[in-house]
Amino acid sequence: MQGADVSDFARQLYQAHGPKAVAEAAQKALSLEQQGKAEEAKTWRRIEATLKEMLGPHQS
Secondary structure, X not given: OOHHHHHHHHHHHHHHHHHHHHHHXXXXXXXXXXXXXXXXXXXXXXXXXXXXXXXXXXOO
16 A cells, blocks of 8 residues: 555544544554564554554643
8 A cells, every 4th residue: 555545544544433543543453463464464554653643642
């Protein structure tokens, strides 16, 4: 998945799941890592990182 595709997918995931999207991506990546699917997991880690970037730092 290319960079632009990751960003688009991250946006769609956020629209569908809201703030839970980061956790969804992290869980998917972990599951794939446990299954030995490193390349797919890497893509989900990129999606997770993009979501975190989009959301910015937590404010109190």
